[in-house]
Amino acid sequence: GSSGSSGAAEVGDDFLGDFVVGERVWVNGVKPGVVQYLGETQFAPGQWAGVVLDDPVGKNDGAVGGVRYFECPALQGIFTRPSKLTRQPSGPSSG
Numbered sequence: 001g002s003s004g005s006s007g008a009a010e011v012g013d014d015f016l017g018d019f020v021v022g023e024r025v026w027v028n029g030v031k032p033g034v035v036q037y038l039g040e041t042q043f044a045p046g047q048w049a050g051v052v053l054d055d056p057v058g059k060n061d062g063a064v065g066g067v068r069y070f071e072c073p074a075l076q077g078i079f080t081r082p083s084k085l086t087r088q089p090s091g092p093s094s095g
Helices: none
Strands: 024-027 031-040 047-053 077-080
Touching: 024 047, 031 077
Parallel strands: none
Antiparallel strands: 024 031, 031 047, 047 077
């Protein structure tokens, strides 16, 4: 029996990677923010990342459908698939 999976893992929409709460990320490579929630939600199946954006260009304040996942100013919270997160911005000139 082999225990512990280090190496090839299936990467899909539900893959959290090794992101952690409090880590600085970019949503879609263009919206800087900080991870505040990682895990399952009530509003959709699978794994989601809740991010507090630097600017009020999000969708919520950390609550969706009456369920609070984290706290932040209005419109600075956004939920996205972890696969949409990057650790650095992707500018137009990135190859």
